[in-house]
Amino acid sequence: SNNNYNALDTNGQVGKYALTTSDLVSQGYLIEGTPQTKEALENPNYWIGKNGVNSVENFLSSPALQERTMYDVTRQTYADLESSGIITASTSKEDAAALLGAAKKSSVDTVYNWVTLGSTVDDAVINSYNSSKYSITQAPIIEQSNKSKLGN
Numbered sequence: 001s002n003n004n005y006n007a008l009d010t011n012g013q014v015g016k017y018a019l020t021t022s023d024l025v026s027q028g029y030l031i032e033g034t035p036q037t038k039e040a041l042e043n044p045n046y047w048i049g050k051n052g053v054n055s056v057e058n059f060l061s062s063p064a065l066q067e068r069t070m071y072d073v074t075r076q077t078y079a080d081l082e083s084s085g086i087i088t089a090s091t092s093k094e095d096a097a098a099l100l101g102a103a104k105k106s107s108v109d110t111v112y113n114w115v116t117l118g119s120t121v122d123d124a125v126i127n128s129y130n131s132s133k134y135s136i137t138q139a140p141i142i143e144q145s146n147k148s149k150l151g152n
Helices: 021-026 056-060 063-083 093-105 108-117 123-150
Strands: none
Touching (some): 021 063, 056 063, 063 093
16 A cells, blocks of 8 residues: 555555455455455445444545554454464564564464464565564664654
8 A cells, every 4th residue: 555545555455555355354344245346345234333434435545544443453453363372471672573474464364374274375474574574673673763863
């Protein structure tokens, strides 16, 4: 999405975080079984009306709502990875970030099967895992750079 809050791609991913219909169903914005298509997101009959959101346009027009939804999706995914035993108290923050990234790209079930059973996953999941793990290692560097720019 290139950090574009108004993004809506042909695969039915929406907003800054490329949220899927599954993400929006899990957060109560879309009815269960909504297809993962742009056409479904553009159909107001799939939208439930949570927080006054009755269309994809409503969702796209609220950066704050997108931020909150991504936070809630991430929190739920983390909890699901914990309850499956993939993330534990001894999991490093880098590994947790990597597992979250992989689960966002595919699903918690796919990550569980990959980690515990060694099942094959597509390259996009592995790339998401690796880039998420790398990204979290850069957070302190970015924070320090931002502080120096602000004179802190």
